[in-house]
Amino acid sequence: MKSLLRTLGYTHNMLPFYAKISLCSILVALTGIAMPYVISRATTLMVEVVEGNNIGVGQVLWLAALLLVFDVANVLIRNLGGYWGDVMSTKLKAQLSTHYYHHLLSLPQSYFDGELTGTIINRLNRAITEMSNFLNMFANNFLQMLLTSCITIGIVLTYSLELALLVLILYPLFIWLAVLTSKKWRYFQSNKNHEVDMASGRFAEVVSQIKVVKSYVRESLEYRHFTKRYRKTIAVTRKQSRYWHKMDVIRGLILSIVFFLIFAYIFVQTTEKKFTIGEMILLITLINNLRTPLFSMSFIVDGFQKAVSGSKDFIAAMELKPGIKDAPDAAHLNTEKATISFDDVSFRYASVPNRPVLHNISFTIPAGERVALVSESGGGKTTITNLLMRLYERDSGVISVNDTDIRNLTQRSLRGHIATVFQDPVLFSGTIRENIAYGKADATDKEIFAAAKAANADEFIRQLDYGYDTQIGEHGLKLSGGQKQRIAIARAVLKDAPILILDEATSNLDNKNEHLVQQALDRLMKGRTTLIIAHRLSTIAAVDTIITLKNGRVDEIGSPDELAKTNGIYAKLLELQKNPGVAGERLAAYDIAAEPKVDV
Template identity: 55%
Template sequence: MRSIIRILGVARDLWPTYAAIVVASLAVAGTGLLTPFIVKAATDHVVDLTQGNASGIATVVWLAAALLAADLANTVLTNVSGYLGDTMAARLRATLSSRYYAKLLALPQRYYDHELTGTVINRLSRSITSVTGFVNMFANSFFQMILTVVAVLAITAYYSWPLAVLLAVIYPVFLWLTTITSARWQVLEAEKNQDLDVAGGRFAEVIGQIRVVKSFVQERRELEVFDDRYRRTVRTTRTQSRYWHTMDATRRGALNVIFFGIFAIIFVQTARGVFTIGVMVLLIQLVTMARQPVFMMSMVVDSGQRAIAGSRDWFAVMAELGERDELPAPVPPTGRATSAPVEVAFDHVSFGYGDDDAVLRDVSFTIRPGERVALVGESGGGKSTLVSLLLRLYSPDQGQIRIDGTDVASLPLEELRGGIGVVFQEAALFSGTIRENIAYGAPDATPEAVVEAARSAGAHEFVSRIPAGYDAEIGERGLKLSGGQKQRIAVARAMLKGAPVLVLDEATSALDSRSERLVQAGLDRLMAGRTTLIIAHRLSTISSVDRIITLRDGRVDEIGTPDELAASGGIYAELLALQASATTRDLKRLRQFDIRV
């Protein structure tokens, strides 16, 4: 229950609505309690009429009207309470979802290295649905249930204290038995949630890579893996439900025996003349009302267990250490020609992913302002890791990375990343329009600036041929575009940002020769006056840079101009020789360096 209270603490602005729901639910209980008294009065009056001890039908009619008024009031208040509960649940869902999303956006890259995207999404849906559902039920039912129980016990005690004692004993005993039952239920629920999250994660992953699945004819295997997880949840649910309902049947059976005793006492006392027919009817209705909270308690506890399990997952994510305490403020683009080039230095940097062996070992080099530097090394040799460290997606285990002499660890993340433009090897686009994707880093860019960036990237020509032009929807991850078209959009996005530091993970690697020439011309204009780090995949790109840095086994092997390294006998010289050979064996060796001829 403590976790649910923590959830309500997170959404303090909902407390007035929550209080209104409580008041409405108490009013519902109050109008419901009027009904037994009206029925009692009507019963006694009708009995008196039939026995000739009273006269006049008007009183019965007025009592029937009072019963109608009570029922109408109960109906209206029930729906008012329901409306408030629905809106509060929607607002609570929005609040918890927003907090969850904001937290995910602030978490470091390491968190996502160990989580499936679909699992993260499934956890959001499952945990927040269970929490909001319980809070809504609790607000509408719990306080109403408490008022009903207290009123029933008080009224019953007025007529017969032994009956009130019997009723009073039921609640704590039932709650205690339910709490004992829930301990094992929680363990089984955690197992089931784990399977659901894994299944949801795989589901999202497969749908996102459906072309790969179909290309390798793995639809049946993926379905079997998915079904296996759900079969496990069915097995767990059988065990969980069998245990819960066995215990619930035992509890309810015991209660049925107790209520049998209560009803027997009422009937016997009425037959002996202790109670009037009206009092008997009143007590029967009150006992019936008392039964409902007891059995409802089982539903509340069941829903509460799911909410507690869900809230634990939610709080587990919220407890993760983020990159920062809050999301960064938007950073305006630096301007295409307004930022002076800067110096980038790696000083004795070492890094490894978790407990794995180090990917980088004592790496040191400096990129001078406005210089173009290419990184060359075998696949997995740490080239992309250097870029991730520069962006502070990870932090070095040892050493420093400095921009113009300032340790990047001391810079606000928004300032650091706002000053670096990146074009990844695999173009990462979002669903939406071409215009929105080009202006992703500069949402306020003018239409003219967007078109200019597209022209420089060689994208304007193919965009103009699309009927909707820059307003064309490109689908999830740009699925409606070819690889080369997506890459040109990504290049245009970096051009529009206009940051003083540029990182190119071989931005032209997915382009045909004609498109490559168009984009390369734009990149040449973009790189002018900017410090550029290129992860090279083509020898033609490497030959045009100012200097080359080669990496071997996570260490800097050589640094020099293309001409110097061509004659040094190192990695770059080897690549040139392999290109000249062009045998199958040598081409295979080239691919180990991610090099395309």
């Protein structure tokens, strides 16, 4: 319950909806209770007719008309309340979803490293949907149920204290029996949620990597894994539903016995002339009408349990704190030239704390220079760029831009001064124009076209049926690798940031596309402080400085010509490129895999 109330704290401007829905609930309850009075009065008149009294037809028709008025009013008001409830539910879902999304965007990269995308999405959908559905049902039904019950008990009390006590005992008895099932039910529900989350997470992962799945002919394996998860949910549901309905049968039987005692009491009191026929009909109708709100309480309890379970997941996610926060006095970086320095920087990932990735890394990149990071695979090159962008926080040491520790800069301004081009270009569904403009939201068409030309992309874009307005599909699946890479470069060109990170930007391209992309990269790097990670030595032949890393430490720093003569990592890679057979053993002795796929 506490988590559900805390969840409601993330909503706002809901009071008018609660008020309108509550008013409708009150009116629905009153019109519902008024009808038994009309029926009771009609019954009394019919008894008088049987006894020989002369009753006018107009009086009877008036009662029938009154029944119609109350019935129509009940229908109209109930649906008006339902409309407001639907709107309120949607607003709740929208507000909770946007809060959740905004919070996720603030979480560190490490959170997303440890979670499946589908799991994150499914958790959002399930938790928020169950909470909003419950609150809608609660707002539309609970107050009406409460008012109907209170007014009914009050009316019954005016006729008989004993009868009122029999009616009153129904509620604590039913609630106690419902709560009795709650703990075990939530345990089952938690297990189901886990299986569904894992299945959904894997589903989203497979869909995004469907080419790999098909190329390795693993469709049947993925299908088996998916169905296995849902078979588990079916097995849990059987246990959960069997338990719930067994308890519901017990509740129903106990309530049936209590209702039997109530009706038996009314019948006996009527035969003893303590109630008139009209009063008997009134009491039976009123009390019998309690069955619906009473049994709907089980649905409210069911919805409440789901909402509590969902709210716990929601609150757990919302309580995650951003691992990297701006300092209270963080400055806004504003520069056209950037000098980058790493001073004694060490780092290890939280997921593998016993395996440090970087040890006491120190180097400086003067503004406008191109620096290549060279190491064996897993040597820490990409980690260095991630630390520069503050996607992760270094364990020790100082990383600075223009002699200012990046911890003293706002993350937004720091990343705003860095453009990136990755090995696998990340494009979004939408148009080519939108993807290029992702680097600058207010870009004009002239700027977008100029960026595309600089990236050698304008020509192929204009040959497409819809040009810059061509829809490229999820991850840009309608484009070739070279085309996607050039659009990614155009995006970086348009951002016009003083710092550029190229992470294996040409490794997956054929010779023709590599040439086109390399031309675009050469234009992009001009005048920018650039960090380059590449597989191919040709990509880094023209850099100003090469930094080689070995076992997470800086091994050598120098120009390509200098390091070609030192007999170090770079020199051996050059030798391997010229004479793979001779250089292999020497590279192995240097703890570097003597294979063509060595990272550079």
